Amino acid sequence: MTKYRSTYQRISRRELYSPRSVAAITLAILVIFACLWLMIEIVLNLLGQPGLLAAPADMAGAVAGASSAPSVLVGGLGLTGALIGLLLLVVAVTPGRRSRHLLETERTATIVDNEVIASALAREAARVAELAPDNARVTVTPHSATVHLTPTSGTAIDQQAVLTAVREQINAFGLLRSLHAKVVVVSTGRVGG
Template sequence: MSEPSTYRRTQSTYRRILRRETHSPRSVLAITVAVVLILALLYLGTEIVLAMIGTRALLAAPLDMLDALAHLDDAPDGLVVGVGVGLLLIGALLIIGAATPGRRGRHQMSTERGLAVVDDEVIASALARHAAHAGDVDPDNTTVSVSRRVAGVHLVPTSGTRIRRDAVISTVAEQLEAFDLTPSLEPRIVVAERGRVGA
């Protein structure tokens, strides 16, 4: 087997593994839709059986439902428009949910030996440690949140002291560059206006 084809197959395997680790399946959405459809069909089946044995309907008899649909143009315009808009929104949400990939709280990190997948919490913890040291802030007063594209650093100074904001920005930017994450993160530094007494 030639070396280029082995390399391509290895790269393809890596890409598949990385995608699986950074994207979540749409299982919850699929299960929710399936449960709603099953409940609707169970209800409809129950109404049909009750109509066949001549018992009073739970909500509406199947023939009454068909008659209401046939005479939908007699219903108030506001009701028809409202139901139509509601169904349109549900359909749009389902299409968007099915077409867009789910995301996990993870990023790809380049290493000397290849690629690694890192949880956003690990990235946030590392950034918090470096930001606290650079800003001369107690680690308990440093909070970092990592989203898909942004690393937000929130610092609360000790009362009567100033945080070296430029040093924090520089340190966080250097760390993000060293991590070499995909997708890349943009640092956003927020310093609280009020300090914490005795922190």
């Protein structure tokens, strides 16, 4: 059993976290377009034609003349560049999280989608609150589950009983990372819901 533990951990990690392929491909496409634009500007300049946006000599002059530009403008451009670089660094280093949870099991890696958890919690909340299934909506995030209940007009919902039932249901799932449960009852009810 223990010899498969690392395999299950690797599979679980692959299923819980998404690669940053989309961000890398998007950034590569933007860099390719910027290089193509610069190449077209240089070729047009060599042919004696006017540039699409700016001639290479004008761009070089603007960069060389940055010291004479207002310091607020230069500082703003520098800060913008630093923030973009920091954002790209954060995207590159942090893993993307898929909307899934891992169940505690000894023999296999069991992954459950957040929508499955939300559906089960909504069904349980609607049963305890004695509501129609359409009147219970659940949002599941990596750390919490929020139950939104819309009561039938004129009826009261025991919010604490629903919260207890939802917590028991979460504990029954056996999630590796437990969810914080919260119940929100909408102040306006539905007629004949």
